[in-house]
Amino acid sequence: MARAVHPPRKAPPLWKNEGVRWLVFAVVALVLWELGARLYNSPFLLPAPSRILEEFLKTPALVLTHAWITTQEIVLGFLLGALVAHLAALLLIVLPEWLEDFTFRAVSTLNSIPFVALASLVVVWLGVNGIGSKVAIAALYAFFALVYFVHKGMVSTDATKEELLTSYSASFVQRVRYLKLPFALPIIFTSLKGAAMAAVNGAIVGELFGAFQGLGFMILDSRYVGNTARVFLAAVFCTLVGWILLGVLTALERRFVGWHLEMTRRG
Amino acid sequence: MTQSQPNPHPTPSAASLVSVKDVSMVFPTGTVALQNASLEVAAGEFISLIGPSGCGKTTLLRLLADLIRPTSGSIRIGGKTPEEARKSRAYGYVFQAPTLMEWRTVLQNVMLPLEVMGVPKAEHKPRAERMLALVGLEKFARHYPWQLSGGMQQRVSIARALAFDPQLLFMDEPFGALDEITRENLNLELLRLWRETGKTVIFVTHSIPEAVFLSTRIVVMTPRPGKIETVIPVDLPQPRSFETRETTRFFEIATQVREALRKGHGFEVQE
Numbered sequence: 001m002a003r004a005v006h007p008p009r010k011a012p013p014l015w016k017n018e019g020v021r022w023l024v025f026a027v028v029a030l031v032l033w034e035l036g037a038r039l040y041n042s043p044f045l046l047p048a049p050s051r052i053l054e055e056f057l058k059t060p061a062l063v064l065t066h067a068w069i070t071t072q073e074i075v076l077g078f079l080l081g082a083l084v085a086h087l088a089a090l091l092l093i094v095l096p097e098w099l100e101d102f103t104f105r106a107v108s109t110l111n112s113i114p115f116v117a118l119a120s121l122v123v124v125w126l127g128v129n130g131i132g133s134k135v136a137i138a139a140l141y142a143f144f145a146l147v148y149f150v151h152k153g154m155v156s157t158d159a160t161k162e163e164l165l166t167s168y169s170a171s172f173v174q175r176v177r178y179l180k181l182p183f184a185l186p187i188i189f190t191s192l193k194g195a196a197m198a199a200v201n202g203a204i205v206g207e208l209f210g211a212f213q214g215l216g217f218m219i220l221d222s223r224y225v226g227n228t229a230r231v232f233l234a235a236v237f238c239t240l241v242g243w244i245l246l247g248v249l250t251a252l253e254r255r256f257v258g259w260h261l262e263m264t265r266r267g
Numbered sequence: 268m269t270q271s272q273p274n275p276h277p278t279p280s281a282a283s284l285v286s287v288k289d290v291s292m293v294f295p296t297g298t299v300a301l302q303n304a305s306l307e308v309a310a311g312e313f314i315s316l317i318g319p320s321g322c323g324k325t326t327l328l329r330l331l332a333d334l335i336r337p338t339s340g341s342i343r344i345g346g347k348t349p350e351e352a353r354k355s356r357a358y359g360y361v362f363q364a365p366t367l368m369e370w371r372t373v374l375q376n377v378m379l380p381l382e383v384m385g386v387p388k389a390e391h392k393p394r395a396e397r398m399l400a401l402v403g404l405e406k407f408a409r410h411y412p413w414q415l416s417g418g419m420q421q422r423v424s425i426a427r428a429l430a431f432d433p434q435l436l437f438m439d440e441p442f443g444a445l446d447e448i449t450r451e452n453l454n455l456e457l458l459r460l461w462r463e464t465g466k467t468v469i470f471v472t473h474s475i476p477e478a479v480f481l482s483t484r485i486v487v488m489t490p491r492p493g494k495i496e497t498v499i500p501v502d503l504p505q506p507r508s509f510e511t512r513e514t515t516r517f518f519e520i521a522t523q524v525r526e527a528l529r530k531g532h533g534f535e536v537q538e
Contacts, residue, residue: 160364160366163334164366166353167334168379170383259369259370260370
């Protein structure tokens with residue numbers, strides 16, 4: 001019983017490692033890119049960051065409008081996809097076994113259809129105008145990136161913990177609240193990060209298939225006129241949105257599954 | 268006593284807290300885990316179920332706790348079926364593994380049954396703190412379970428089982444995974460808890476000294492098929508201490524248990 005006991009430690013603040021590390025990475029990457037592009041000296045194929053910034057400063061308001069529209073699509077799509085994935089995972093758990101099996105097959109079948117085909121259909125169904133169809137496609141991407149992991153996480157609880165709750169005569173909702181969800185949370189957060197990236201992809205793919213605004217539209221439009229720097233500019237904004245989403249999710253992860261980060265750090 | 272004689276399982280008064288009558292458990296695989304087990308337990312007793320692997324001791328405990336249902340026979344706990352007893356939160360269950368929630372602090376783990384059972388919120392913390400003090404872990408309330416040693420984790424799980432003040436405590440080899448020294452310390456602590464709280468304990472073990480030291484009666488079980496071989500009363504005086512283990516009477520009772528196990532071909536027991 002005399003094993004060393006660690007006092008509860010607080011996770012270091014976000015900026016102390018993640019934020020600073022990203023900043024250092026960004027600066028180093030930009031400098032390397034700038035140098036590489038200048039050495040390569042072919043602005044059409046590989047524009048330097050300075051050239052891309054120049055492109056942004058030509059029409060900053062327009063680019064920001066495009067970026068804002070895509071950001072909305074990504075965030076709304078991500079939230080919608082995540083919500084539906086959790087509900088679907090819960091539904092799979094409560095369904096009788098034969099229905100669970102059938103539903104699982106349905107989800108897997110949909111998942112095996114190329115997303116691009118699904119995306120083009122969604123645009124047909126929900127229309128080119130507005131952000132609705134793009135939100136739906138981003139949600140679709142996020143959903144499939146999540147649903148298996150949420151489900152797997154919640155059914156992977158160990159049998160003794162389930163029996164403990166049986167001995168308390170816990171209801172299904174209590175089982176989810178006190179065991180299944182907290183148990184699955186570490187894997188859910190990892191998957192949420194993947195789902196956020198998937199939502200970025202989904203929104204852009206949606207815009208490529210049918211949109212008159214947004215970063216995906218900007219990519220398509222700039223490519224037609226051979227403005228490579230502007231294509232890069234759109235990609236950079238996609239990355240920025242992705243980074244912000246990752247940052248938010250990482251902060252939430254620390255807040256809600258800090259115990260897991262701490263526990264695995266010891267091992 | 269020869270094998271053909273019926274088991275002289277002592278029967279406490281009519282008001283027994285736990286009553287097991289002719290209970291059998293056959294698993295779908297055809298394994299007879301328990302055959303015609305009968306047992307009466309009075310309130311306040313400390314009963315050990317001892318025997319080698321496959322003798323049905325854990326099966327019997329799980330049947331009492333309504334974690335599984337018997338193939339035949341009847342079980343009553345305070346006059347209720349095991350299901351009713353479970354729903355009225357009549358027992359706390361301590362598993363072989365501490366089974367603590369890694370995402371909850373020690374204090375929050377002890378609070379878990381109170382939250383699930385809808386105990387008024389204001390009572391959660393003071394009650395959990397009192398239970399932690401009872402097992403001597405009040406200083407570790409804010410730790411996470413994985414920051415504690417195995418013995419400490421098991422003490423947390425005992426505190427958790429006591430938190431909602433059940434009448435009965437079911438313990439399934441709770442100290443089986445611990446080293447001998449820790450185990451003897453926790454044995455002593457468990458006896459103190461038993462005296463202070465007045466709970467009725469049913470305790471599964473495969474250690475003869477542990478069973479003799481802790482129990483008021485020892486239920487000796489033997490395998491293939493799992494059955495109750497005999498029940499041995501332990502008349503060692505209370506309160507017991509480390510010295511109790513060195514008395515002649517202690518060894519006599521241990522020998523009795525050992526012989527009963529041998530008689531039932533159950534002698535694969537670890538000591």
